[in-house]
Amino acid sequence: MFPDDLTTAVLTRAMAGYSARNTAIANNIANADTPGYKRVDVSFESALAGAVDADRQRLRMDVGASISAWDGSDVTRRVDEVAANVMSTDTTTMRVDGSNVDPDDEMARLSANQLASSTVVSLLDKRFAQFRTAITGR
Amino acid sequence: MGMYAALGISASGLAAERLRMDVIANNLANADSTNGVGDAYRRKAVAMAESSGSGAQFSLPRPAGLGSAGDSSADLHGVAVTGIVEDPTPLRKVYEPGHPDADAKGYVTRPNVDAVVEMTDMVAATRAFQANVTAFEATKSMAKDALRIIN
Amino acid sequence: MPFMPSGPITAAGGPGAPAGAAKAAESGDPGFAGVLSSAISGLNGQMVGSERLAEQAATGQLADPTVALVAVEQADLAFNTAVQVRNKLVEGWQEISRMQV
DSSP states (O other): OTTOOHHHHHHHHHHHHHHHHHHHHHHHHHTTTOTTOOOEEEEOHHHHHHHHHHHHHHHHHOTTOOTTTTSSSSOOOHHHHOOOEEEEOTTOOOSTTSOOOOHHHHHHHHHHHHHHHHHHHHHHHHHHHHHHHHHHOO | OHHHHHHHHHHHHHHHHHHHHHHHHHHHHTTTOBOSTTOBOOOEEEEEEEOOSTTOSOOOOOOOSTTOTTOGGGGOOOEEEEEEEEOOSOOEEEEOTTSTTOOTTSEEEEOOOOHHHHHHHHHHHHHHHHHHHHHHHHHHHHHHHHHGGGO | OOOOOSSOOOTTOOTTOOHHHHHHHHTTOOHHHHHHHHHHHHHHHHHHHHHHHHHHHHTTOOSOTHHHHHHHHHHHHHHHHHHHHHHHHHHHHHHHHHSOO
16 A cells, blocks of 8 residues: 555554553543542553564565565564553552542643644654655646 | 544543532532431432443444554443442431421431532532543544544 | 756766766866755655654654654755756756757
8 A cells, every 4th residue: 555654654553552542541531530440551652663673674674675565475564563552550549549540640641642643643744745746746 | 443432431521520510419409408307318429430331321433443453442431420329427416406307305317418528529520520521622633633634 | 058958867967968067077066967966865865864753753752753843844845845946857858858959
């Protein structure tokens, strides 16, 4: 599928990760008053960084690899396999009722996540615009 | 899972906090209600638990398929109200010999509702409601951002 | 006239390059073709670099994501400049090739 190069795939996976994190934070906010509830978060950044490095290594070593070398070969791209993992933080307790949700902390994380997502969307947007310029020559 | 899960989760939070507000309003309205001799209105509270997804009130469609591979945020379903429970703290006894519901010794049983506690609870519920609204807006904003890609 | 398009533009000036370009190369002056080729290779480096920065921004390795945004915009402007230059060159080439000789 064109253009499905590595950088576009990384940006797309990152967007999925931010969306998953948004869902996790929404769950924390909805359960802010649930006794015994432990906040959840999502991790994907380090896995994605590792996958990008591994895939780039493979691209370098495979001399015949084209931009979308992944179609038709049985080599799966690591970047496409990165999943956003929901992790529960059940080691800390904030309140008497056993919940460890700090609503202000969740709001801050919500904003930060939104900003990061917007940045990546802008980068993806610009990338597709560049492809369009290259194709149409304008 | 994209946007749909987060919207349903925030909606469940909004519903739970709104119900909590209703219960608080009911407590305040019945702060002086007696219930015959020796009995009175008992303060009610909302019991919340993390929703498991079954019988969820706000189950927006969650399409599986492309883009959801290994995404375990699908297991999150927000909050569910498990019931409206009565506060077990003992009812107050107030000395009012002329009251129609006074017992032999002249004591009237009054509700265990403390206005200060209810007000504090109301502020907390309002804050939590607003937080869920903010989360809802954040999800909407991320969805609109993504739409820019094809615009 | 140091530049006469008579074939693909190469770093060496191309086949049939006029004497002017050869004389310019002798004196160390890269000539217009040299300027263009260095600009194009610089552009590629710039775009690859901005790509890496975008990936780092997506994986949370950048303390300040605006670095990536600025680099991507710069690379994009350079790319668009190159495209416009190419368009003008093609235009000029077409005009010259239309000339009745």
